[in-house]
Amino acid sequence: MTAxxxxxxMLHQADRKPLASHVRFFVADMRHLPDVGTFDVVTCIDDAVNHLLTAEDVRLAFRSVRRLLKPGGLYxxxxxxxxxxxxxxxxxxxxxCGDAFFARVGRTPPDIPRGGEAQFTLECFRHNRSQWDRSSVDLRQRHYDEDTIRRLLSQSGLTPVASAGLHESGTVDRHINEDWHTKAIHIARATD
Structure with a gap:
């Protein structure tokens, strides 16, 4: 397994987990993955693709993944x-969270259009002896609907084979409804 x-x-955190000795870790931008072998399956979970703010960046990431997939491999x-x-x-x-608390400050308008850019600020307050330490990060993402994802996959040498909608409860449906589901799950196959 390669991560x-x-x-x-984040990789240092992952390296501390049980079974980490069975995983090869490397630092890379998903738009420019290095040649680390070819794989039957590549996963990219927890909305990392949304952090890419342009369609061209998504296309670069998909092409980068395609290059690492064996013929017929799944993404x-x-x-x-x-x-x-x-x-x-x-x-x-x-x-x-006990010795720390987090404040997520939404900065996205509730009527954000499809394909729009979203942002929020995450504030972390951690108790350190007699004082509170504060850190903050601003996060930005872009929304990509199913049609856009399918088009970008096809342009990258990947064939969309299945999509599913994920409810906040963890229930999965065999279709995507942007108004019901919190995440869209996609599977694509490397074109031979």
Whole structure:
């Protein structure tokens, strides 16, 4: 098994997990994956594709994955739906995690159009002895609907073979409805 992330810190976290000794880790941008072998399956889970803010960047990522797939290999990934951006990304919420708490400040208009750019700020407050340390990160994503994803896959040498909609509850439907589902799951096959 091989794992990739653009963040070296995230890979250090992953390397501490059980069974990490069976995984080869490398740092790379998904738009420019290095030659690390060919694979039967490549996954890209938890809306990483949405962090790519242009269709050209998504196309580059899909082509990069295609180059690493064996003929007939599968690419499985997910993207956020417009419902996620109109709810989760437009609302503010606080989570208490014991010695830390997080504030997610939605900065996306609740009427964001399909294909629009979304953003929120994540604030982390961690208790450190006698004081609270604060860190903050601004996140930006773009919405990509099913038709756009299918077109970009086809332009990248990948054939869309299945799509499914994921509800917040974890239930999966064999179709995608942007108004019901929080994520869209896609499977594509490497064109021979």
């Amino acid at each position: 990739c992330d653009v963040s070296e810190d 499985l990934f997910d993207v956020n739906t417009i419902t996620t951006y109109r709810t989760f990304w437009s609302q503010t919420a606080v989570s208490d």
